[in-house]
Amino acid sequence: MAKGHTVKAFTQELGLLKSKVLEMAEECERQLAKAVHSLVERDTKLAQDIIDGDTRINAIQGEVDELAIRMLALRQPMALDLRHIIAAQKMAADFERIADYAANIAKHAIELKSGWLNKPVKSIVKMADCALHMLSDILDAYRNLDIDKAVEVWHRDDEIDKAYFGLLTKLRTLMIEDSTSVTASTRLLFIGRCCERIGDHITNVAENVHFIISGEMHHGRAMG
Amino acid sequence: MILAPTPRKKQDLAGDEGEKDIDTDLREENIQVETTPHEGPALVSREHRETVGKATVANPRMVCRNVNVYYGDNHAIKDVSLDIGRNQVIAMIGPSGCGKSTFLRCLNRMNDTIEGCRVTGEIFLDDVNIYDEKVDVVPLRAQVGMVFQKPNPFPKSIYDNIAYGPKIHGLAESKSQLDEIVEISLQKAGLWNEVKDRLDQPGTGLSGGQQQRVCIARTIAVNPEVILMDEPCSALDPIATAVIEDLIDELREHYTIVIVTHSMQQASRVSQRTAYFHLGDLIEIGPTEVIFTNPHHELTQDYITGRFG
Numbered sequence: 001m002a003k004g005h006t007v008k009a010f011t012q013e014l015g016l017l018k019s020k021v022l023e024m025a026e027e028c029e030r031q032l033a034k035a036v037h038s039l040v041e042r043d044t045k046l047a048q049d050i051i052d053g054d055t056r057i058n059a060i061q062g063e064v065d066e067l068a069i070r071m072l073a074l075r076q077p078m079a080l081d082l083r084h085i086i087a088a089q090k091m092a093a094d095f096e097r098i099a100d101y102a103a104n105i106a107k108h109a110i111e112l113k114s115g116w117l118n119k120p121v122k123s124i125v126k127m128a129d130c131a132l133h134m135l136s137d138i139l140d141a142y143r144n145l146d147i148d149k150a151v152e153v154w155h156r157d158d159e160i161d162k163a164y165f166g167l168l169t170k171l172r173t174l175m176i177e178d179s180t181s182v183t184a185s186t187r188l189l190f191i192g193r194c195c196e197r198i199g200d201h202i203t204n205v206a207e208n209v210h211f212i213i214s215g216e217m218h219h220g221r222a223m224g
Numbered sequence: 225m226i227l228a229p230t231p232r233k234k235q236d237l238a239g240d241e242g243e244k245d246i247d248t249d250l251r252e253e254n255i256q257v258e259t260t261p262h263e264g265p266a267l268v269s270r271e272h273r274e275t276v277g278k279a280t281v282a283n284p285r286m287v288c289r290n291v292n293v294y295y296g297d298n299h300a301i302k303d304v305s306l307d308i309g310r311n312q313v314i315a316m317i318g319p320s321g322c323g324k325s326t327f328l329r330c331l332n333r334m335n336d337t338i339e340g341c342r343v344t345g346e347i348f349l350d351d352v353n354i355y356d357e358k359v360d361v362v363p364l365r366a367q368v369g370m371v372f373q374k375p376n377p378f379p380k381s382i383y384d385n386i387a388y389g390p391k392i393h394g395l396a397e398s399k400s401q402l403d404e405i406v407e408i409s410l411q412k413a414g415l416w417n418e419v420k421d422r423l424d425q426p427g428t429g430l431s432g433g434q435q436q437r438v439c440i441a442r443t444i445a446v447n448p449e450v451i452l453m454d455e456p457c458s459a460l461d462p463i464a465t466a467v468i469e470d471l472i473d474e475l476r477e478h479y480t481i482v483i484v485t486h487s488m489q490q491a492s493r494v495s496q497r498t499a500y501f502h503l504g505d506l507i508e509i510g511p512t513e514v515i516f517t518n519p520h521h522e523l524t525q526d527y528i529t530g531r532f533g
Contacts, residue, residue: 007530
């Protein structure tokens, strides 16, 4: 097992960096769960909370960047430590984007005044649930440096993609059948697109967890 | 379907009988995949002392096989096999007493001068075993030159420092030829422009970095194939160090360079291959970028990430 650094402050800084990334990710999870809730329950106040809450996540990303750059400059990290720091910075960028998409979902939820489109909303909830499970699992994989779990989460993005195509079909049919649904349908299309992009960012996170553990980059190539 | 991560590169010592895929064996036997935070990937365990990584290269300049060095009862180098690649810089790193300098000194038989030192195994320089009885160490040490930690110019003029070697090896037939060797050597060492107007002044009057480049020029002057450098920058300031590092990179075009350094940053900056020694064992050898981003042995990782003792 890996020992602590002779310079103990370095070990502490690495721990702090990881806990900041995890804090950011957990905040993302909460934001996404609340965004879906605000959509289903038509809760505009909650939606506004989510939009306002995005600044918290941006602030933590700033802290991650600052700490990572400081460690690169002052500690000259190598090997595992270098991979931890590089990956933390990249993952923080992905979590920041995920949080933006959660805020976008909330924005569209507020605007979605008319038309209760039951069926497509169900598809969206399904996509968001899948993304939430992936998020929670990739956090476990990062926490415990579990490469098998990271690979497994990476492959699960296919489910979101399938659900997204299902949603597109449903919305197209709706718009053809009832032209008054076009405004609401396009909003739901945007929301679905947000969920689909969130899935892609989670696969990026999975690639970074894989990189920390194995030292090998994947960049969208099939993992396994 | 969940697949295992790509297996790490296996040990590859060409021609070594009974070659074992150490890495895979370890994975199957007793290496546990660590799953607690800040743990790394499954690495070859600290208890294992066989060399990890590819010790051979295509078209090597020097080939070392099963080299053992004993200082009396002390077994200082333990069965090390390693190729030194042509026109490459190979860095040897490891904690004090790991044997890296001892191994370096084997490469031009500098250990011969140490009382009670015994070397076994084979070291070939272009197909000649340098430990063969017939080999004369004087031309060998011209072919495999050495630059030391502390700049040690002779207490003579800059010119004589460079001219001394070519003279005793009979490399110059005339004064003008000797002048040419001195100029070319100083140019290759990146020192010519700084000293061309004061070649008659003592070498010891130069700055530390310049003195070290005089020593490099002195080594170059006798047409070496390999240059051994034992901590060549540890007595120099960062600017002189950068000049020497830049020079090492240029010298690589004509020479093979083996450098021992305590500075991992220096090893990572100047070398193409890095060898990590620990208590007389060659623990890991590989491309420098792999050693410093993704080492495969726990001992290597401990050392390069600053997890000592």
